[in-house]
Amino acid sequence: MDSLRSLWPYLKMHQRQYIIGMVLVIFANSINLLPFYFIRLVIDGLTGARDGDPGTPGITLAQAGWYALGIVVAAVAAGVFMLYMRRLIVVASRQTEYEIRRDIFAHLQGLDKPYYDRASTGDLMNRLTGDLSAVRETLGFGLWQIVNIVSGFLTSFAVMFSLSWQLTLIVLAVVPIIVGVLTYLARLINVRHRLAQEQNSKIAGKAQENFSGARVVKGYAIEDREISEYKAMNLELLKRNIALTKVDGPLRSFMSLLLGLAFALILLVGGRLILNSNGAFTVGMFVQFVGTLERLTFPMLMIGWITGVTQRGLASWLRLRELYDARAQVQDVPGRTDTSIRALDGDLRFRNVSMNYGTREVLKNIDLHVPAGTFLGITGPTGSGKTVLGQLITRSMDPSSGVVRMDGHDLRVIPLRVLHDVVAVVPQEPFLFGDTLANNIAFGVEKQELPLVKTGVSVVGAPPVPNIPQQPDPERVRNAARLAGLLEDIEGFPDGFETLLGERGVTLSGGQRQRTAIARAIVREPAILILDDSLSAVDTETERKILDGLREVSQGRTVILIAHRVSTLRHADKIVVLEEGRVTEQGSHDELLELNGHYAELERLQRLASDLDEEDDAIGDPEAAADRLAARREAIRDAQATQTQATQTQPTQTQTRQEVLK
Numbered sequence: 212m213d214s215l216r217s218l219w220p221y222l223k224m225h226q227r228q229y230i231i232g233m234v235l236v237i238f239a240n241s242i243n244l245l246p247f248y249f250i251r252l253v254i255d256g257l258t259g260a261r262d263g264d265p266g267t268p269g270i271t272l273a274q275a276g277w278y279a280l281g282i283v284v285a286a287v288a289a290g291v292f293m294l295y296m297r298r299l300i301v302v303a304s305r306q307t308e309y310e311i312r313r314d315i316f317a318h319l320q321g322l323d324k325p326y327y328d329r330a331s332t333g334d335l336m337n338r339l340t341g342d343l344s345a346v347r348e349t350l351g352f353g354l355w356q357i358v359n360i361v362s363g364f365l366t367s368f369a370v371m372f373s374l375s376w377q378l379t380l381i382v383l384a385v386v387p388i389i390v391g392v393l394t395y396l397a398r399l400i401n402v403r404h405r406l407a408q409e410q411n412s413k414i415a416g417k418a419q420e421n422f423s424g425a426r427v428v429k430g431y432a433i434e435d436r437e438i439s440e441y442k443a444m445n446l447e448l449l450k451r452n453i454a455l456t457k458v459d460g461p462l463r464s465f466m467s468l469l470l471g472l473a474f475a476l477i478l479l480v481g482g483r484l485i486l487n488s489n490g491a492f493t494v495g496m497f498v499q500f501v502g503t504l505e506r507l508t509f510p511m512l513m514i515g516w517i518t519g520v521t522q523r524g525l526a527s528w529l530r531l532r533e534l535y536d537a538r539a540q541v542q543d544v545p546g547r548t549d550t551s552i553r554a555l556d557g558d559l560r561f562r563n564v565s566m567n568y569g570t571r572e573v574l575k576n577i578d579l580h581v582p583a584g585t586f587l588g589i590t591g592p593t594g595s596g597k598t599v600l601g602q603l604i605t606r607s608m609d610p611s612s613g614v615v616r617m618d619g620h621d622l623r624v625i626p627l628r629v630l631h632d633v634v635a636v637v638p639q640e641p642f643l644f645g646d647t648l649a650n651n652i653a654f655g656v657e658k659q660e661l662p663l664v665k666t667g668v669s670v671v672g673a674p675p676v677p678n679i680p681q682q683p684d685p686e687r688v689r690n691a692a693r694l695a696g697l698l699e700d701i702e703g704f705p706d707g708f709e710t711l712l713g714e715r716g717v718t719l720s721g722g723q724r725q726r727t728a729i730a731r732a733i734v735r736e737p738a739i740l741i742l743d744d745s746l747s748a749v750d751t752e753t754e755r756k757i758l759d760g761l762r763e764v765s766q767g768r769t770v771i772l773i774a775h776r777v778s779t780l781r782h783a784d785k786i787v788v789l790e791e792g793r794v795t796e797q798g799s800h801d802e803l804l805e806l807n808g809h810y811a812e813l814e815r816l817q818r819l820a821s822d823l824d825e826e827d828d829a830i831g832d833p834e835a836a837a838d839r840l841a842a843r844r845e846a847i848r849d850a851q852a853t854q855t856q857a858t859q860t861q862p863t864q865t866q867t868r869q870e871v872l873k
């Protein structure tokens with residue numbers, strides 16, 4: 212019942228269409244009964260005698276003609292009413308579907324990273340398609356049939372009762388049995404439909420993952436495993452759908468059986484009534500009764516169908532409600548959000564910040580000051596919390612304890628829109644859209660203010676959503692591409708900035724994708740630019756170009772560069788080393804080398820590897836080069852193994868690692 216109540220606002224938007232549609236159904240149902248009345252008059256006329264003369268029928272040919280015309284007019288009127296009703300109700304249900312989809316999509320856009328960390332894309336897609344269709348079916352054909360059944364029953368029973376209460380009682384005796392069985396089956400249908408929809412979501416998720424990761428699947432030649440897993444899931448869906456059909460299917464047979472029995476009884480009792488009622492119950496009346504009851508057969512059979520449709524629709528609506536009910540943990544809170552904050556310089560301060568995922572503490576008591584305009588480098592072993600630290604700055608989530616401030620304001624009071632205008636992030640795994648390179652770079656820079664799409668309002672009479680094409684400023688986009696070290700690549704493409712990227716930009720190399728994402732962040736001219744391991748896929752020459760570009764960009768803004776390579780970080784104003792969620796070292800490149808800790812070791816290792824490459828290039832004799840290569844690679848492997856072990860155990864092993872390196 213609660214779920215129905217929550218649908219009400221949508222129904223209300225189209226109440227005129229629904230109400231007029233339902234009235235038309237009632238009219239059509241009443242008119243549909245008229246032909247049996249005319250048939251009764253004809254039959255009684257034919258079986259009766261005029262003026263006491265048994266040789267003359269009680270009806271003239273002209274009268275019969277009028278009755279026939281009446282039947283035609285009734286049929287045409289009922290048809291026209293039904294047609295118009297369909298237009299109203301079915302269109303209203305389509306409009307409601309549009310409105311629900313629009314509102315849920317807008318709501319989903321407002322949800323945050325923690326929600327999407329847990330959500331499955333396939334499940335979301337299934338809810339917005341399969342479940343929404345089930346709801347639309349309930350609101351369209353479902354509602355129509357409910358009114359059809361109810362009004363059909365009321366009008367037919369009224370007519371049948373006026374013809375013979377005895378026969379009507381026989382029909383009425385069957386109805387409670389039907390209702391009892393239907394209620395039981397409806398409950399089963401509801402549960403089984405939900406189970407089937409859940410499996411549908413899992414399958415959609417699996418397919419989505421598989422298509423997105425097609426290259427990985429092929430690369431690892433695990434197609435057979437994927438096919439077999441998909442088969443198992445598909446089989447489970449089949450089982451659940453069969454279980455649903457098992458309760459859906461018997462409904463019709465059961466109804467047909469009951470109706471058949473009822474007709475047999477009526478024939479027996481009706482025949483006796485005609486013979487014994489001395490003309491009070493005529494053959495014509497009996498035919499009208501049977502015809503009217505016959506009209507009820509379809510609505511009665513539809514009870515089964517409609518029960519299933521409604522139960523499926525309600526179960527699906529509950530699944531859609533779950534999307535509506537999902538709340539972002541990170542959001543603007545009236546009363547807390549300070550709407551007077553419009554612009555920020557980007558001075559960042561972490562005060563005793565910790566971050567937990569469940570019982571795991573991934574950041575521990577971080578105290579850090581990043582003055583506006585600083586070029587900050589962050590490094591540390593994998594999993595040490597670098598990305599999480601960056602995500603706290605964009606408020607992808609809030610810290611479990613402690614506070615992050617920007618320009619002295621707790622991030623939680625800064626309006627999210629302002630914060631997101633101020634901070635631009637180049638994520639570890641950039642996502643590119645199936646659009647041109649120019650649009651992918653200009654993404655997020657709106658040239659024109661788009662009108663707000665209102666939710667919770669009817670689509671009827673709403674102004675059409677204008678299709679405003681993105682018009683990126685070509686100079687700005689070009690400059691961003693240059694700063695990201697991407698310009699030469701783009702100029703090498705036949706279509707330049709108009710190059711269309713395939714779904715997720717598959718036509719670009721890894722490094723080009725990273726640089727497109729960097730250009731996308733730079734073009735927004737943010738006060739704070741965060742690059743999360745964004746130079747990992749480029750060679751040293753390209754890295755140098757990008758770093759030059761970043762130095763140009765960094766004038767007057769804060770740049771936070773998360774990286775594993777010392778060559779990337781060495782020119783940063785300050786470098787922070789994170790280990791197991793703690794800041795263990797901070798200072799300039801030279802200061803950190805002096806400290807002789809994790810950073811210094813990283814530098815030695817990477818220098819060793821780079822020396823090795825240079826020596827390999829220099830050695831002319833391939834065999835000697837190969838021997839030397841093997842020996843040095845062995846040394847680096849040992850050193851790396853020892854370093855990993857040391858990071859996981861005790862810092863005192865630093866000395867040992869240095870000895871190995873020497």
Ligand SMILES: Nc1ncnc2c1ncn2[C@@H]1O[C@H](COP(=O)(O)OP(=O)(O)OP(=O)(O)O)[C@@H](O)[C@H]1O
Pocket residue numbers: 328568573591592593594595596597598599600639744
């Ligand atoms: N949404 C999440 N739920 C649970 N744990 C998470 C989540 N995000 C990150 N973590 C955990 O937090 C820890 C820090 O992750 P983070 O991504 O910040 O590491 P990182 O230092 O950036 O590593 P890398 O250098 O490999 O990118 C990891 O142990 C990771 O498993």
